[in-house]
Amino acid sequence: MMATQACVRCVVSKTCWVGSLVTLLILSLTLTVQAQVKKVGELEYPPLPDLVIPEPERVVLENGMVVLLMEDHELPLISLSAYIQTGARLESRDKSGIASLTGTVLRTGGTTKQSGDELDEFLEGKAAMIETGIGGSSGSASMSCLKEDFPAVLEVYGDILRTPAFDSEKLKIAKNQMMSGISRQNDDPGGIVSREFKKLVFGDASPYTWVPTYASIQSITRKDVVEWHATYVHPHRMILGLAGDFDKEKAITLLNKVFGDWEKGPAIDDPTAFIQEQVPAGMFYVEKNDMTQAKIAMGHLGMRRDHPEYYSLVIVNQILSGSFGARLFSNIRSKQGLAYDVHGGVGLQWDRPGMAILSMSTKTQTTGEGIDALIAESRKMVTNPPTDEEVANAKEGILNSFVFSVDSPSKVLGKYLTYEYYGYPSTWLKTFRHGIEQVTVAQVRQAAERHLRPQDFAILVVGPREGTKSALAKYQNIEELDIRIPEPPDGA
């Protein structure tokens, strides 16, 4: 076979003087390589030109609506996105799911001018898109269209935010979807881990951990949804970001036409959502038998981005799990072959603490090894603290890749919108590199020691009882979490 192939090849390339293709391959490699190519460390790179980071223009309409504008004329497209000051963290527990439902039906339920179905046809006919949603700590409304359709699509966008119809049939569909989601919430092991671990870290009384139930969804009426919208969706609670192929003056005129006569709403103070101060250390277990792995997560509360040690923590995270050469990936995946997915770091959020979490999935037989390996890597951040070389590499990687966080105008705009929404200075982006450069090795070590504390970890294992049992035997107090889904009150 090999001979026949090699011969056929002779006719074509005339280089086939060795019978075996494989031998030829290896021979020619060694010869040419050494003749031409240096080692990677000897490569020299021209300097990257100074980065010019585009800055959006900030305009405040008379009713308090903040608009950031970023022109980008590469393609005849325009996109608009909004942050709305609302979120599921403002829900009461018995109405859990109302924020999300309102966010969905805001768009699907149509406006006082057009039904939801008419909107679908209008938008899809123009290959345009408007979508709305409400998440944990903010609401969003995004729009994308061809340049030529901008005025017409913007008008619809304004109608959706200002005069939504909240059609009851569409609310019924959205509730139906949420109910199905609840019935499926224990099908995916990853979903169980993220829901239950969050509950351990922030506490059961924290709105950040609440999930809709059959009862809460059933209790939500159209009136509730209308009220939610009326409470939170107002121009002074909204930040708009416009990007694309527009003329600034004309765009501002259009925005004023659509939003200018929208009255400022009442001033209300949003309560701060509760988060527990102390995470209960210990071992927690969820039984799930239709898996051939155990999923492991461990950790405690993380930090806010405005913490003075922010930059040090970014570097800690990079060293622990931020790259291919990072500790978790190298030691637990590549060296021990224990997991495909292994991650970790001190979570950093804008206006609340994130979660410090290390996680992995491993076959049930190595559950114990997996738990031990994650704890060991956390401890090693203190006992074998980040070296000069690790810190230098981490900084280099972060600084060299910074260009990718600003490589398109819409990406930059997205960052400015986030700073504006969470009350961060607009200089945040421009000072980031300086912040990273200034961090010392000692600061990195200190940050690791303060903010990754294995002795305080809550540890969660989700997996089959058979197989994980022996691994968990050495832990004295294992709290087993009940994840059964409560039946709906009306039995439906």
Added chain:
Amino acid sequence: MRINCRVSSRVACMIVVMVLWSLSVTGVQAQDLGSFEQRVTQHTLKNGWTFILVERPVAPVFSFITRVNVGSAQEGAGQTGLAHMFEHMAIKGTPRIGTKDYQAEQGALVALEDAYQAYQTEKLSRKADPEKVKSLHEIFKQRQGEASQYVIKNEFGDIIEREGGVALNAFTGADVTGYFYSLPANKIELFAYLESERFLQPVFREFYEERDVVMEERRLRTESQPFGRLLEQFVSTAFMAHPYHHPVIGYASDIQTYTMTDAKQFYETHYVPTNMVTAIVGDIQPKTVIPLLEKYFGRIPAGSPPPPIRTVEPVSITEKTVILQDPSQPLYLEGYHKPAATHADQPVYDAIDDILTNGRTSRLFRSLVRDKQIAVSVGAYGAYPGDKYPHVWLAYGVPSRGVSNETIQQALREEFNKLKTQDVSDEELTRFRTRAKAGLLRALNNNLGLAMHMTDYQMLFGDWRELFRYITRFDHVTKKDIRRVAKALFQSTNRVVGMIETVPSPEVAMPASAAKGEGQS
């Protein structure tokens, strides 16, 4: 639309909708083939490796993708998953990267492979002697330890990320394997060096450790996920003869027994320059890039084209059904066999797919989700598991709480039958064309996405320009075409059904194939 399901090394299996391109969007004349072509330079090396360079100097960065014309369909029995395993090995380094002492390491790797072969031969023999297996395993573990002392962990990836590289990843599908990342524009020589280096002489270090990682990937995505379990059963039922029938990730027993030698052979057969296409998109100048490509990629010798796949899936003469009894909630899939993506009727299939499943105006959404309210979501995989060979068009419905799979089945078939018997509307046809054209535009402002599309069409049609030409064929799809193709497609003998039927959760762990094997080779 053409869709690829991919197994990638670091991110979850992505379903990437391959957005199609167009010339004739109103006001989009600037993006026609002629003017776009001015920014494109194609360069094929003497060894046959094709490069497509696209100048897009929006920011001082570039992205690239190397697409290799090999996937799991090229694997033989006993070696399923090998294409994907090689993908993992392609970040393990070379004689110059990832080692403290290559000469010594080379010897250690030879000794390691000898030890593994001896162990495995005994273990798989009919009269394996447990004592002997145990001692051979110990020798193997010892050799593994010896080889590992030369390794500089993940140096290949580490260099890229230290120099500012992002999105470093790869994917393997039934038809294709792809490798990609992005770098700051001043690091183009680093790209040329590293990307040629890893395909010139990849070193299979940490092979057996990585095999365990891949086994964990299988447990994560296929065995511990209801949808993963169902899809694996579905695809192996859909194809009786063609190699599309085995999973991209591979069977557990194969992952636990393929060897370094197998992987090397696979590499030598399929990783020949004529089988590879690379697109580089971003702030690059062809006049400086091409000499670098010649210098670095020119080192790779030409090779013989790999043997073609001979097996053709026989025409289906029977409907097939897979029922997975599972503790998870119901789920319904229905697939139909269709020709390869290069078939002249592909634009008609694209129209059918769009009209049935794209957006809130689509027929399946309107019927099942909006009107009957029996499903909470519906959708389709246009090309499962690949599209280079005849494959399956696959629709799915996620039943509402308390609704049976049979109800979903009935509603889907009503819609399929309508396409056979009644013409689609003018609005539906127009919407299909408009959306495809806007899709082109939206795909243009992303370096990596652009590289994906261009290499996809280059590989499938032999010319990236087909991407632009292809969409013009949408204008010629008629209502009659749609009825003709729907009639041929939606036949019971052409059908494969898959569903999850809920049963109580098992009291003990499921007897998955993988749980039995020795993960610790």
